[in-house]
Amino acid sequence: MSDIGPILLLNGPNLNMLGVRQPEVYGRETLSDVVALVGETAARHGVQIVDFQSNSEEALINRLHESLGNIAGIIINPAGFTHTSVALRDALVIPDVPIVEVHISNVHAREEFRRHSYVSPIATAVVAGMGTFGYVAALEFLVRLLGSQDEVAP
Ligand code: CA2
Numbered sequence: 001m002s003d004i005g006p007i008l009l010l011n012g013p014n015l016n017m018l019g020v021r022q023p024e025v026y027g028r029e030t031l032s033d034v035v036a037l038v039g040e041t042a043a044r045h046g047v048q049i050v051d052f053q054s055n056s057e058e059a060l061i062n063r064l065h066e067s068l069g070n071i072a073g074i075i076i077n078p079a080g081f082t083h084t085s086v087a088l089r090d091a092l093v094i095p096d097v098p099i100v101e102v103h104i105s106n107v108h109a110r111e112e113f114r115r116h117s118y119v120s121p122i123a124t125a126v127v128a129g130m131g132t133f134g135y136v137a138a139l140e141f142l143v144r145l146l147g148s149q150d151e152v153a154p
Contacts, residue, residue, distance in 0.1 A: 002045055002046035002047055002143075002147070004045070004046075004047050004072050004073075004146045004147060005048075005070075005071060005072030005073075005146075006047070006048040006049070006050050006070065006071050006072060007042065007047060007048070007049055007050070007071065007072060007073045007074070007075060007139065007142055008050050008051075008052070008063075008064075008071045008073070008074045008075070008076075008095075009035065009038055009049050009050065009051040009052070009075045009076075009135070010051075010052055010053075010060060010063065010064075010074060010075070010077070010078075011031060011051075011052070011053040011054075011076075011077050011079070012053075012054070012055075012060060012076070012077060012078045012079030012081045012082070012088075013054070013055040013056075013080050013081065014055065014079055014080065015031055015053055015077060015079050016031055016053055016055070018030055018031045018033075018034065018104075018132075019031070019033065025104075025105055026104050026105065027104065027131050027132055029132050031053060033132070034132045034135055035049070035051045037132065037135070037136060038051075038075070038135050038136060038139055039051075041139050041140065042139060042143075045139075045143045047139075047143060049139075050067075050071065057081060057085055057087060057088060060078075060081070060088060060091070061087060061088060061091040064091040064092060064094055064095060065091065065094060067095050068095050069095075071095055071097055072097055072142075072146050073097050073098045073099070073100070073142040073145075073146055074092065074095065074097060074098070074099045074100070075099075075100050075102060075135060075139060075142065076092065076099060076100070076101055076102065076119070077101075077102045077103060077104065078101065078119050081118075082101070082103070082107075082114075082117045082118065082119055083113055083114060083116055083117065083118070084118070085118055086118055088118070088119070089118040089119055089122060092119065092122060093122050098124040098125075098142060098145055098146070099119070099122060099123045099124055100123060100124060100125045100126070100127065100138035100141060100142060101117065101119045101120055101123040101125070101126045101127070102126075102127045102128075102134045102135055102138050103126075103128040103129070103134065104130075104131055104132060104134060105128070105129060106128050106129030107128050107129075108128065108129075109129070124145070125138070125141055
């Protein structure tokens with residue numbers, strides 16, 4: 001096991017439909033496939049993933065409140081709430097840990113309304129357009145970031 005604490009993997013509304021609908025936009029992998037992929041990557045680093053998906057803004061916010069003091073970082077695809085939710089953004093800063101915002105699609109190459117994110121200004125890093133590999137990239141980044149924070153000077 002590494003010294004890095006658990007990483008919270010949050011997925012917002014409709015992402016439970018991954019692989020089921022709109023494969024031309026979001027690919028053929030299901031959310032379970034994505035969670036398994038991130039879990040395998042995390043296991044290789046000795047890091048624990050705590051995953052949660054909800055279609056409810058309230059449930060996502062409550063999950064963040066429950067995570068206070070228990071997590072080392074957050075990977076979140078806020079989905080539609082990216083573009084609408086001040087409340088989710090306010091909740092995301094509560095655990096006071098690094099946040100990586102992930103979008104499967106390139107939100108900047110789509111409709112204008114997808115170009116604004118309430119989350120990006122409080123995120124440490126933003127990934128968009130890498131498909132589901134973006135979640136793995138986010139985890140690798142957090143492992144590197146959190147691992148370097150743990151290093152003790154010789
Ligand atoms: O590209 C992304 O990951 C998004 O966060 C996905 C959101 C969208 O509102 C954002 O602008 C970009 C939509 C998630 C809906 O996921 C579905 C997956 C399969 C079928 C239908 C919806």
